[in-house]
Amino acid sequence: MKKLMTWLSDVFAPKARKIFANPWIDTVASTMKKVLPIILTGSLIFFYNVFRSYLKFLPDLRIIANFSFGLLAIFIAFLITHEAMLKLKHSQYQINAGLISIATYLLLCCPKVVDGVFQIENGRIGPAGIMMAIVVGLFVAIVFHLYAKLHVLENNTALPDFVSEWINNIIPITITLAIAMLFANVLDLDLYQMFINLFLPLQKGAQTLPGFILICFVPVIFYSMGISSWVFNAVTTPIFIVAIAQNIEAVAAGGVPVNIATSEAVFTAALITMGGRGGTLPLNVMMLFSKSKKLKTMAKICIGPSLFNINEPIMFGAPVVFNPLLMLPILINSIVGPAVVWLTMHYGLLNIPSKMIQIGQIPAPFSSVMITEDWRAVIVYIVLFALYFLTWYPFYKVYEKQCVVEESQA
Known part of the structure; x- marks a missing residue:
């Protein structure tokens, strides 16, 4: 394990950073960051329209999204x-x-x-x-x-x-x-x-179970090594936006949404990204009751952001990044979460999102129900929380024991 971690830290991560620092790749990634406010503006209008569908007296603001x-x-x-x-x-x-x-x-x-x-x-x-x-x-x-x-x-x-x-x-x-x-x-x-x-093959491939898992899993591999998952937006954002646009068009034409690989399913629903990428909320909850002063203090600092699916504090504070004991469970969760979400949506156990609300910082399970318009999202949330918890638990307990020993020797 030590040899693997050394290779990842000293060889793989620097090469990956060098690739993503290429000006042409960096150009696409930077552009996707800069258009995010425009995307979020459209998202807010779609979010507003969720309420407008029930409150008919509200004005129609679709023209803002159109422009x-x-x-x-x-x-x-x-x-x-x-x-x-x-x-x-x-x-x-x-x-x-x-x-x-x-x-x-x-x-x-x-x-x-x-x-x-x-x-x-x-x-x-x-x-x-x-x-x-x-x-x-x-x-x-x-x-x-x-x-x-x-x-x-x-x-x-x-x-x-x-x-x-x-x-x-x-x-x-x-x-x-x-x-x-x-x-x-x-x-x-x-x-x-x-x-x-x-x-079209790339778009269709992302909608399959292996493609969906891959599109969620690969960014977490890099994230666990301290490389921001934002660099993958250059690849994922075009796929997600086209997919949700097709879902919206399908519903408007009287059909049903079929694209699962959307930002709404991955981020807004906060089932895959419960507490942030890799399902770190259960880890944060466990740390709140830790015997380690370090972990308990860090948990108190991180729980606020975690509830809003922001996990940079815990990723670098626990840390999960380059931590051999915590890297494996976050990678496992990044396979389990997408698999459960894809299967439940594909087989009609949970509605596929058909509204564009690309805001991943809405606490779940409220966001899960809101974006899927399906109360069964609460059940999926509970199931995934339990699965993430069980995945984290054995690795966390070993790491906690290490931290307690280190603190006693300090």
Whole structure:
């Protein structure tokens, strides 16, 4: 075990951090963090609509969601390029490159002009277009990055600075839009539909039991080594948002939701993330009654955040991170929790979420009932709490004994 922990600490974790520090990967992760307020704005409107469905006198605020969450692809197209220019140290191109990214995205969405009216399918600029927006944003960033490396007119003293700046923007702008025009107008390719078809296997794979477990389990492996699970948002957020959008559309059309791999099922319901990723709330509760002064004190500090599914304090305070005795149970919970949730939803024992409320800091089981609109969520919550508790208990007791011995020798 010591050799494994040494390898994880000294070899694996530094390499993983190096990979995620890559400017291109970091660009996508950073963008997903920055669009979170926009996503949460839409979530609040959907949360509000839960009450509006019972209180009919409340005003309809869907237009706010339509002009925040409903324009998500456009925002992401801009931010991906903007963030890339920042991280690649091409700040002179940040704004223009970001704006051209929006133009390129819209051009590739194959808009139509009918009777002088510019028309584009509403769905193409919303959450369904996230995957394409990311790729378009990166493509535009690559064009500007490669052009910037040529250092054109940098040392030209014959031209005024503002003229050099104009030229250095006009050239990559023209190249970018010309390539986009080639695909959309000359070759008549619908890249949006191509991206939908391309990522369909990934989207479908995430909705299977193995895929759902994997999408919940892998981030916890890294989290247990002190690497924030936020870095995986670049992969999971597009999958989750498209999935919940499809659920919403299905219900609106009189159908039933079928996508389980959504942020609502993973985070908002707080069944998988009970107390935070890895189901750490039962651990926190056990620590409240610990014989170890250290663990008991830490539990009192952490219980507040834990109730709101925030577990960074206990992850780094207990600690769970790089603790060989506590790493294994958090990994086990990250398989058991998703498996139970997927099976109960798949077999109709618990409703699949069909409203977009991406707020993971609502205490369960209130949040569980709210997002599933199913009182059976309380039963699932109790069952999972017991399972998490049983998983944590033997490992925790050994760790507690170690802490008590250390305190007695201090």
